[in-house]
Amino acid sequence: MKLKVYRYYEGMVSPRYDIFEFEPYSGMTVLNALFQFQEQFDDSLAFRYSCRGAVCGTCAMLINKIPRLACRTQITSLINEENKISLSTYPAIEETVPLDPEDEVLVEPLPHLPVIKDLIVNTSKFFRDYLFVEPVLKPSDPAPEKERLMEPAAVKELEQYTNCILCAACFGACPINGGNPKYLGPAALAKLYRFYIDPRERKRKSRLKQADIPYGWWACEFRGNCRLVCPKNVPPNTAIAKARVELTKNNKSR
Ligand code: SF4
Ligand code: FES
Known part of the structure; x- marks a missing residue:
């Protein structure tokens, strides 16, 4: 499975996407995958989280082109397209990179707010x-x-x-x-x-x-x-x- 993560820092000409290969385990959330990315690939990845239990509201990000909580979104639910949501489309979700949901998890910052670094928005x-x-x-x-x-x-x-x-x-x-x-x-x-x-x-x-x-x-x-x-x-x-x-x-x- 590939985790495709949006990367950006102030001064960068344009954002890039990093790809990290990982093995999903039962119950693994997108937040868990981001921790693995930090531990095994690049510890400079920036994202917000606090409670890890869908209470503090800090970990919202665009996951497979849908705004969701990283701590509550399980990788298997994305692969199996459980609780599939079809949004009324808009540029921020139409104009990003292509996605193969069977093999990839795409993680990007929440739209409509300026990006400070990677997945952190202002x-x-x-x-x-x-x-x-x-x-x-x-x-x-x-x-x-x-x-x-x-x-x-x-x-x-x-x-x-x-x-x-x-x-x-x-x-x-x-x-x-x-x-x-x-x-x-x-x-x-x-x-x-x-x-x-x-x-x-x-x-x-x-x-x-x-x-x-x-x-x-x-x-x-x-x-x-x-x-x-x-x-x-x-x-x-x-x-x-x-x-x-x-x-x-x-x-x-x-
Ligand atoms: S999606 Fe909007 S209304 Fe729902 S919990 Fe988050 S901020 Fe509140
Ligand atoms: S870490 Fe608190 S809502 Fe996800």
């Missing part, structure tokens, strides 16, 4: 958008002695969005993020919607207004890649659609 834009939506609860009443109780149904609805681990896989998979550098992106909008539906939030309607701008809710074209690649099954496209319906209703009732 996530500043992603987190700037996240901060733009002010991702903190602004409750309507003073803090109670114990806790604020919520209806189980409301908790269930919220959980879909609070499961986000900020891996930016959706950001890398979204064709709109590639073409419109101002677009807030799926994760930030899903987070904003999460505060709109939170019954403890003080000014829920103003949450909707925060992204009632050309590069907010209205920039999405519902290509659906965000939901397909999300390792936590967060549905940003659903949040965006529901927010638009609410905004349209509010505008009509004015």
Whole structure:
């Protein structure tokens, strides 16, 4: 099996791909293969990881042209094309090197973010958008002695969005993020919607207004890649659609 890895450092004229031959073992993940690459081929390979358990969100990268978590993607699942995902295509995944999935694993940095080195991207834009939506609860009443109780149904609805681990896989998979550098992106909008539906939030309607701008809710074209690649099954496209319906209703009732 071959691991084909994108290599780049600042000042390089153009990126190159290194090829490393390895023997996959049962349960081996792409992250394990990258460690082997470092140990046996070139220890200067740069990539991010921390928890190794699909929790910290740092190891998202383009694996066989799909944004995925390296720590959660098993090599055998790629060979057997298990959980096959067909994305709505966009230049960042169409224009890379060819791939033979039976014999190769292609690993590249997450699209739509500048590459710092090899598989490490600068996530500043992603987190700037996240901060733009002010991702903190602004409750309507003073803090109670114990806790604020919520209806189980409301908790269930919220959980879909609070499961986000900020891996930016959706950001890398979204064709709109590639073409419109101002677009807030799926994760930030899903987070904003999460505060709109939170019954403890003080000014829920103003949450909707925060992204009632050309590069907010209205920039999405519902290509659906965000939901397909999300390792936590967060549905940003659903949040965006529901927010638009609410905004349209509010505008009509004015
Ligand atoms: S919505 Fe999903 S894909 Fe996007 S940042 Fe959150 S966990 Fe990652
Ligand atoms: S290393 Fe934390 S999500 Fe992969």
